[in-house]
Amino acid sequence: MSTLTQQPQAYQQFVQARVRERKLRAALITVALMAAMYAGLVSGSYEIQLAQVVSSMFSVQSASDVATQYYIVTELRLPRVLMTATVGAMLAMSGCAMQGLVRNPLADPGLIGIAGGAAAAAAVSMAILPPFIPALAPVWVATWAFGGALMAVWLVVRFASTPGGMSVASLILAGVAINALSGTIIGAVSYVASDDALRQITYWTMGSMAGAQWSVVAVITGAGMLATAGLVACRQALNLLALGESDAAYMGLNVKRYKQTILWLVAFSVGMATALCGIISFVGLVVPHICRSLFGVEHRFLLPACGLMGALLLVVADTLSRSLFPPMEIPIGIVTSAIGAPFFLYLLWQQKGRLGFG
Amino acid sequence: MLHVNNLTVTRGRRTLLESFKAFFEPGEFVAIVGENGCGKSSLLSELSGANVTTSSDICFHGKPLQDFTSSELASLRAVMQQTPVTPFGFVSAEILEMARNQITESPDKRQQCIQQVARWLEISHLLTRNIQTLSGGERQRVFLAKTVLQILPSPELHSQTLSGRMLLLDEPTSALDLRHQKIVMQTLTRLCQAGLCVLCVSHDINLITPYASRMMVLGEKRCLADAPPAEALTANVLARCFHTQLKLLKNEQQIVFVTH
Numbered sequence: 001m002s003t004l005t006q007q008p009q010a011y012q013q014f015v016q017a018r019v020r021e022r023k024l025r026a027a028l029i030t031v032a033l034m035a036a037m038y039a040g041l042v043s044g045s046y047e048i049q050l051a052q053v054v055s056s057m058f059s060v061q062s063a064s065d066v067a068t069q070y071y072i073v074t075e076l077r078l079p080r081v082l083m084t085a086t087v088g089a090m091l092a093m094s095g096c097a098m099q100g101l102v103r104n105p106l107a108d109p110g111l112i113g114i115a116g117g118a119a120a121a122a123a124v125s126m127a128i129l130p131p132f133i134p135a136l137a138p139v140w141v142a143t144w145a146f147g148g149a150l151m152a153v154w155l156v157v158r159f160a161s162t163p164g165g166m167s168v169a170s171l172i173l174a175g176v177a178i179n180a181l182s183g184t185i186i187g188a189v190s191y192v193a194s195d196d197a198l199r200q201i202t203y204w205t206m207g208s209m210a211g212a213q214w215s216v217v218a219v220i221t222g223a224g225m226l227a228t229a230g231l232v233a234c235r236q237a238l239n240l241l242a243l244g245e246s247d248a249a250y251m252g253l254n255v256k257r258y259k260q261t262i263l264w265l266v267a268f269s270v271g272m273a274t275a276l277c278g279i280i281s282f283v284g285l286v287v288p289h290i291c292r293s294l295f296g297v298e299h300r301f302l303l304p305a306c307g308l309m310g311a312l313l314l315v316v317a318d319t320l321s322r323s324l325f326p327p328m329e330i331p332i333g334i335v336t337s338a339i340g341a342p343f344f345l346y347l348l349w350q351q352k353g354r355l356g357f358g
Numbered sequence: 359m360l361h362v363n364n365l366t367v368t369r370g371r372r373t374l375l376e377s378f379k380a381f382f383e384p385g386e387f388v389a390i391v392g393e394n395g396c397g398k399s400s401l402l403s404e405l406s407g408a409n410v411t412t413s414s415d416i417c418f419h420g421k422p423l424q425d426f427t428s429s430e431l432a433s434l435r436a437v438m439q440q441t442p443v444t445p446f447g448f449v450s451a452e453i454l455e456m457a458r459n460q461i462t463e464s465p466d467k468r469q470q471c472i473q474q475v476a477r478w479l480e481i482s483h484l485l486t487r488n489i490q491t492l493s494g495g496e497r498q499r500v501f502l503a504k505t506v507l508q509i510l511p512s513p514e515l516h517s518q519t520l521s522g523r524m525l526l527l528d529e530p531t532s533a534l535d536l537r538h539q540k541i542v543m544q545t546l547t548r549l550c551q552a553g554l555c556v557l558c559v560s561h562d563i564n565l566i567t568p569y570a571s572r573m574m575v576l577g578e579k580r581c582l583a584d585a586p587p588a589e590a591l592t593a594n595v596l597a598r599c600f601h602t603q604l605k606l607l608k609n610e611q612q613i614v615f616v617t618h
Binding site: 010011012014015100103104105236239240242243244246247249250251252253254255292296297298 | 403449451456485
């Protein structure tokens with residue numbers, strides 16, 4: 001009997017220790033994010049003395065050198081760092097949600113073709129169907145990208161749905177097909193595009209944070225807050241869905257409604273991020289995986305943790321892309337792919353043999 | 359409580375059950391047996407109300423099953439599937455907490471309920487374990503606990519605590535050793551005494567016979583027998599159900615056992 005009476009206590013202690021551990025780790029990641037954002041402000045091809053810049057804000061006259069620094073920080077780097085953090089958080093959280101929804105840790109929104117669909121649609125709008133009012137170009141491209149992302153999600157889910165739930169093998173194969181199709185569309189569009197549009201498309205398929213302006217930051221932050229609120233509201237639904245769609249329904253979840261909501265939110269996040277920054281793959285794959293090992297798989301903790309970690313990872317990647325070979329800038333999509341692709345191979349290696357049954 | 363007035367179960371183009379009729383009342387422990395692929399699991403799925411077809415006429419608490427929302431149903435009946443889906447490494451206790459998703463209650467009471475059910479099914483020592491590292495039998499007990507927790511209003515059981523509620527179990531003991539089979543059956547019996555109605559699909563006729571108050575033998579697209587186990591299990595019924603000759607033994611308490 002003694003073991004039976006001791007066990008509740010042991011369990012309570014376990015729960016408390018776990019909560020403490022999670023809080024500590026979240027705090028550490030937040031500190032790291034702050035540090036990375038600071039590094040993002042001061043490093044790059046132009047050296048910045050942040051103390052001088054801050055003090056220049058309070059003095060009427062300042063040296064022209066400091067004025068340049070002030071301009072670089074407030075008009076280039078600050079919006080860029082903020083946008084990078086927001087996009088990182090959005091991509092990581094949508095990756096986490098997508099993986100919970102299809103019950104497989106390999107489902108990255110880029111991998112299953114959502115980012116590709118967004119990119120293809122955006123390329124079409126940039127090169128072939130520019131908006132009638134040029135000033136509306138960013139909104140126009142974003143709308144197209146969102147549409148493309150939705151289309152891709154719809155196609156992928158349609159192909160991968162079987163009566164017994166979502167089949168992972170067909171999910172990834174559908175993703176391959178949609179990525180190939182997007183590649184074809186982008187290729188065809190590039191072929192007929194003007195030089196100007198072509199440069200824009202090329203730059204953009206590799207992902208870039210260079211488009212950061214305060215107006216863009218405002219849009220992406222708004223979108224990010226919407227998507228975050230939506231996804232966090234679905235956290236318990238994601239937990240239940242992780243036990244299978246039929247079990248989730250037996251446990252009282254309106255499966256159809258939540259599934260659609262989550263897919264819309266993922267398409268919205270990825271579409272917005274892709275529209276504004278181009279294709280940045282593998283963030284949605286790598287970050288949730290790291291976070292699961294640090295925070296457990298419960299989505300109440302996992303989703304916000306993914307947001308923090310995604311922001312951290314992308315800010316670090318962007319800072320690296322700007323400061324590795326100054327003044328040249330490596331496209332950020334290439335940095336994330338360089339980290340993410342080997343990581344994906346590693347995950348595949350781990351899951352070997354289990355893939356077909358998912 | 360649950361009245362099946364007319365139900366036809368089809369899977370693909372095959373008809374598994376035709377104009378099936380039955381009713382289930384509080385406190386009953388109903389065993390459902392039959393050969394592979396005869397429609398036991400499909401029947402449970404229809405009765406769960408999750409995918410009610412147009413060709414069914416089922417009333418739960420006097421109301422057509424298709425008029426319930428999934429959250430209304432979730433507080434009145436819980437379903438345990440044959441194979442649990444666990445793609446992520448949840449801690450067992452997290453899965454048990456999900457079962458209380460529909461219920462508004464204090465954290466203390468939630469923990470008391472979880473601890474109580476964990477004691478019944480002897481999984482207290484598994485609560486902090488990763489579900490993916492559990493053995494098949496351990497996992498089955500955790501998921502049975504989850505199913506029970508979904509419809510348990512309070513940690514103490516009184517005679518009518520669970521009246522009006524229902525458990526639909528699809529082979530809940532298939533991976534269990536003898537001791538845990540016994541524990542599960544005794545727990546289910548205790549829940550039935552508190553008014554719960556249990557429908558349990560099982561291939562282990564000899565395990566369930568001493569505990570079940572009623573046995574439904576499915577075969578030939580219908581219910582071949584629906585009676586207390588001692589009456590339902592006859593050589594004739596078993597031969598029609600399983601298409602082979604089986605022997606029947608009786609012990610001193612008049613409980614029937616089936617052997618080859």
